[in-house]
Structure formats: C-alpha cells, structure tokens
Amino acid sequence: MKKILLLVLSIALVFLVGCNKDSKEETVTLNVFNWGDYIGEETIAKFEEETGIKVNYEMFDSNEAMYTKLKSGAVDYDVLIPSDYMIEKLISEDMLLELDMNNIDNFKYVDDTFKGLAYDPDNKYSVAYMWGTLGILYNTEMVTEPVDSWNILWDEKYADSIIMKDSVRDSFVPALKLMGESINTMDEGKWEEALKMLQAQKAIVQGYAADEVRDKMIGEEAALSIMYSGEALLTMEENENLAYVVPKEGSNMWFDAMCIPKTAKNKAAAEQFINFMTRPDIAFENADYIGYSTPITEAKKMLDPEIQNDPAAYPSADILEQCEVFIDLGQKMTDFTLEKWNELKAY
Amino acid sequence: MLRKWLATPYILWAIIFTIIPLAMILIYGVTIDDGGIRFSLENIMKAFDPIYFKALLRSIYYALISTIICLIIAYPLALILTEKRNAKVTVIFIFVLPMWMNFLLRTYAWLTILETNNGFLNTVLRFLHLPTIQIIGTPNAIILGMVYNFLPFMILPIYNVLSKIDPYVLEAAFDLGASKLTRFVKVILPLSIPGVISGITMVFMPAITTFVIPKLLGSGKINLIGNLIEQQFVQSYNWYFGASLSLVLMVIILISMGILNRVDPSREGGAL
Incomplete structure (x- = not known):
C-alpha cells in the first residue's frame, strides 16, 4: 500500500514539475480565456483556418475565478472576455494592454451605444463581445x-x-x-x-x-x-x-468584452482574434449560437427578425437610457x- | 533509515498542504491592508460584530442539533448492525454507496425532492391527497441536509468500536448476572465512547463549516459562517477579513475538540 502511495506521489510530483516546461512550437499559439459555452461551435476552427494561428481555448465560470487564475500566472493568456466591472478592476490594477485600434478595423461595426462605456470610457482596453x-x-x-x-x-x-x-x-x-x-x-x-x-x-x-x-x-x-x-x-x-x-x-x-492582459505573448495575434470576432458574419454566428445580444449592428440585422424585435434581447432605446x-x-x-x-x- | 525516508512524502505533504496554508491564514487574519499591509487585530474584533457573530452562533447551533440527531439515529443502527451477520456488507452498501456520489450532487438531489410546488415529495403527497410540506428555505431543510450528508461519518466510527468489543466481555457480564440493560449501560456504552467521540467530531466539524447546504436547501436566506467566509474571498476579495473569520472559527473548533478530548483522554476513537 505504501509503495503504491509513494508511486502515485512521485508521479504527481513529476507531473507538477513537467507542467512548467514551455513547449516550443513553431506556429503561434493564442491562449483565449472565455466563459463556458460562449462561442459559436465552429468559430475557433474558422479562425485557425483563416489565420494559421492555433487557439488554445480555456473556459471559466465566474469573473472571480477568471481573476484568480489570471493572477496566479499559471497560463499566459492572450485574450480575456470578462464582464464590465471586472474589466474596470483589471484596468485599475494595470493588468491590461492598450489596444491598437488600427489592427482592429472591425471596431467600426460596434454600435455607438456600446462605445465609451463607464468601465472603459475611451475604448482603450476593450471591445464589447455580448451585452x-x-x-x-x-x-x-x-x-x-x-x-x-x-x-x-x-x-x-x-x-x-x-x-x-x-x-x-x-x-x-x-x-x-x-x-x-x-x-x-x-x-x-x-x-x-x-x-x-x-x-x-x-x-x-x-x-x-x-x-x-x-x-x-x-x-x-x-x-x-x-x-x-x-x-x-x-x-x-x-x-x-x-x-x-x-x-x-x-x-x-452588462457587457462582456474582449481585452488583452499584460501577460499576452502575442499581442498582434490577439488583436487579430478580437478583430475576427467583431466581424459581422462571425458576430452573427456567435450571437445566433449563444442566444445573447450582440453589440454589432450589422450582425444583429442578420438575425431572425423575431429575435431582432424581441424586447427581451434588444430592449427599446427608452428603457436602455434608464x-x-x-x-x-x-x-x-x-x-x-x-x-x-x-x-x-x-x- | 528506510522508515525515515518513507516518511518524507507525508512530511512534505503536511508542510505544503497544511502548515503553509494555516500559516497564511494566520498571517492574513491578523493583518489589514490600508495602503500598506500592517499588523492589526481590527478584523478579528470585527468578527465579533453582531452580524458575523450571530451567524457563527447559528452555525454552532445547527451543527450541534445535526450532531445530536445523527447520534440518535446512528447509535441504535450501529448496535443493530453489529449484531447482524454479514453486517459489514450491509453497512458498506447502505451508507458508503451514496458517498461515492458527489456531495454537491446529493444536495441538489434533495433540492429536487423537497421543492415546494413540483418537488418529488410534494407531488407524491398531493397524489395521495395528503397535505404538502414546505421545508425548502427553512432551518429544518438545512439541518436535514447536514444530517443526511454527514450521517455516515457518525455510523462508521461507532460501528467500528462496537464490532471490536470482545464478545467474552459481554459473556462475562451475563455470567455475573447483568441484565441486558445493565450490560448495555455498564459495559457496551462505556466501551463505545471513543467511537461516539470521533463520530461527533467528524459530524460537527463539516457541519459547522458547510456553505453549500444553506445556499441550496436554505435558499440562500440564512447565512452560516461558511457563507460569510466564502463571500469575503469570492465577492469582496477581502482575504484579510475572510482569514480572520476562519481563524475565529478554527479557534472555536479547537476549543470544542479540547472539551471532547477531556471526555476521551485515551483518544481511542482514533479521529484527530
């Protein structure tokens, strides 16, 4: 019994040590950290095919869990998709990189209502994903x-x-x-x-x-x-x-928005990813699959008219003003x- | 020499997973962060604020009641089981089998059974034209959850101790003219105390710290100390105060165990 325990422990130790080794790969790998079940089924495959960038996709179930894991530094994430108040917290703790909007051309598709929001007033750090x-x-x-x-x-x-x-x-x-x-x-x-x-x-x-x-x-x-x-x-x-x-x-x-933490190893690829996700056809695919509301006007127009006019998903401007x-x-x-x-x- | 070497993994284990975390709780517990991190007992004092202290007292109260109910159910059951042949198999099947399932899942299952409108129990009661019960969201539901989840921890140690009582001792009691009752009171009961003590500790401790049971079965209406600690870590990121609350809770558990150890100085029960 003791021998077995010892064996298990030593295997566990080897595993723990082994995990720290950086795997050297030729292709660019992007570490994306998003909510569970929060992306179209084929979206990642499409992105990989178009850009040749490999995506390592991980999921969290609460902003707090995301924060704790990010802080622990276990993985160098390139793209995060947390909620508004968490983004504000990350900004105030100086944990995010400023985005270069020249690389995120599709930002122009984001509805003006969803720009310059309180958590990121100058749109320097984040691009809205769902709201x-x-x-x-x-x-x-x-x-x-x-x-x-x-x-x-x-x-x-x-x-x-x-x-x-x-x-x-x-x-x-x-x-x-x-x-x-x-x-x-x-x-x-x-x-x-x-x-x-x-x-x-x-x-x-x-x-x-x-x-x-x-x-x-x-x-x-x-x-x-x-x-x-x-x-x-x-x-x-x-x-x-x-x-x-x-x-x-x-x-x-509320908003969930894409941002790039300071740990990012591939900022250019991360911006490419954000740009891709903001493209109307991809944003439509996502919104259609997840069922949440998209901030991309063009993508909204592609949705089933019944959903577009559903006040539950897209409330009237009067109410949004409040x-x-x-x-x-x-x-x-x-x-x-x-x-x-x-x-x-x-x- | 070999023996010493064999012990190292356990020592390492204890250091990494027990001593360091405990030290961290202690350090966080007696410091605060107001610009700079400094020593202060402010958070410890705050733990005795009525809001938090009441939750602590409530946790102790619920845990005590659950422990007593567990004891009342478990002792006769353990007695019956020791007298039955093949009892061991029965014990394992009846009480250990549910433990193979995840704790959270079992608690969720109770939620489905007890729900007021369309829960399983009330649906059956309604079908039989019997009055339905409303228990979800009340202290009773929390205590039920505790008793159900922790009962095996009471049965197993008591059963263990009872089944190890030397049958000759019992025969001797009979030979010397003891009635069944006298034999129980003067022989079996005293010999089983170590098992009872270890059962009590093993039920009381998880019961006092649980936060999932009040959240699910208590509908989140009643805060126990476990909920408050979780909240400090998860909702407000105040690790300092969270650690202070844990520290106070640990001291209380230590004291209650100290009292228990007085009852069972030989610590034959085995637990802790």
Missing part, C-alpha cells in the same frame, strides 16, 4: 397582470414566489432603482434606505438563489425572479410560459455594501 440587461423573468400563467415595474417584487400576492439573486449588487438594483437612485451610488444613506426596503421584502421572498434559479423557474417553483437577460433567454427556451422584461425604472446593463453599467465601488464601499447584505441575511 444584456438585468430584469424580471416571470411566469405568465402565475402572473396575469402586466409586469413593467420593480414594484411587483414587493407585491404580497406573490409571497414565497419571488426569487432574488444571491449577489449584493444585483439584488440591490430593484430597490435603488425604485428609489430613483443610481445603482452605483456612493451615498451610504441610500444603501441603508434600500436595505430597509429589502428587509421588508424578505418576508415574501422565497430565496436568494444563484444558478439554481433557472431550474426553479423552469420547474415553476416561483412566479418571479430577477435574472440576467442572457440567462433568461436560455431559460425561456425550456418553458414557454416564461417571459422577460426590463422594468421601466431602469436597470443594470439602464446603467455597474462601476467598481472600490474596496471600502464594496465592504460596506456587503455588510448591508449580511445584515439583510442576518434575520
């Missing part, structure tokens, strides 16, 4: 009245049928928006006020869920839940009674909001 909103996913059989306001999440008729998100910033959006406040407010008093609203709401909330909310909505365990549009579109495919709406008070608008992107609040304020969150959960 969406935070809204209410509801069951039309269980909720017969029209849903257009966050107010419905406080309606006692739906006691024990409302699911909030197990995330501070997301769950505070309805309260702050109902107060007419910015979701990025730095005013501690406003957060206190929003907390009072959420504490009052807690009695009728079924739970604060993460990914399992999708199963609960599909299984009709709840009537209303707050959810991100991309996730909502996928969930709606599984149950035809579900509908998604962005409340009139406005909401959060929406804000999350801004990193800084460590002190983040800790404060988390404290409020814990107060909410402390009973």
